[in-house]
Amino acid sequence: MQKLLVHPTYFGPISQYTAMLKAEEVVFENEDNYQKQTYRNRMYIYGANGKLLLNIPIKHTGNKSNHQRYRDVRIENDFPWQSQHWKSLETVYRTSPFFEFFEDEFQPLFEQKFDFLMDFNYRCLELALDCLQTDLKMEKTSEFILKPKDMVDGRRLVEAKKQHLKVQPYPQVFQEKFGFLNDLSIVDLIFNEGPQACAYLKEQELVFP
Numbered sequence: 001m002q003k004l005l006v007h008p009t010y011f012g013p014i015s016q017y018t019a020m021l022k023a024e025e026v027v028f029e030n031e032d033n034y035q036k037q038t039y040r041n042r043m044y045i046y047g048a049n050g051k052l053l054l055n056i057p058i059k060h061t062g063n064k065s066n067h068q069r070y071r072d073v074r075i076e077n078d079f080p081w082q083s084q085h086w087k088s089l090e091t092v093y094r095t096s097p098f099f100e101f102f103e104d105e106f107q108p109l110f111e112q113k114f115d116f117l118m119d120f121n122y123r124c125l126e127l128a129l130d131c132l133q134t135d136l137k138m139e140k141t142s143e144f145i146l147k148p149k150d151m152v153d154g155r156r157l158v159e160a161k162k163q164h165l166k167v168q169p170y171p172q173v174f175q176e177k178f179g180f181l182n183d184l185s186i187v188d189l190i191f192n193e194g195p196q197a198c199a200y201l202k203e204q205e206l207v208f209p
Contacts, residue, residue: 003027003151007158008121009039010056011128011185015165016157018204025137029155031144034070038158041117043185047092050178054085058117073117086110089187096173098194102131131190132198165206
């Protein structure tokens with residue numbers, strides 16, 4: 001795969017990271033309109049009762065159309081979402097093989113205040129790539145790309161209600177209770193697989209129609 005067009009996400013799913021690592025270059029869509037129920041402001045992890053949603057609250061515009069650019073979306077920081085998300089990650093992954101190894105890198109992210117969702121998501125991307133010990137050749141759009149040319153359109157990978165990839169099973173903390181949960185957030189893979197996570201991603205097969 002040559003160029004891949006995707007959205008910056010909140011510790012996006014394994015399917016998105018698989019696609020990014022297989023691309024020669026990743027282009028991030030910065031100029032689109034914000035949409036609800038996507039990995040822009042949510043991630044799914046493996047909780048003690050099964051699939052657990054962590055959702056970042058956003059400030060609403062107040063206009064009737066409710067349309068706003070993704071880059072302009074502000075986080076609702078009056079709600080203590082960061083401490084709650086971090087507590088959930090601690091509770092869920094404390095017994096995973098590599099949580100303690102990465103804990104000191106993740107915790108500051110949930111203590112620093114961010115005004116804009118996109119800025120926070122780019123920081124999540126940087127942290128995930130550091131943990132995966134890999135780099136991406138990447139750029140950001142300066143205008144909305146309606147019909148991409150000379151690149152694969154992977155923007156649908158941001159849709160949280162669809163299954164994009166059936167991944168190979170790897171050990172998960174609560175799998176004895178509920179079995180393997182497919183295509184969770186990249187943090188699930190990082191905390192469970194550690195240094196092997198990058199090699200795992202490169203082994204997955206993601207086919208775009």
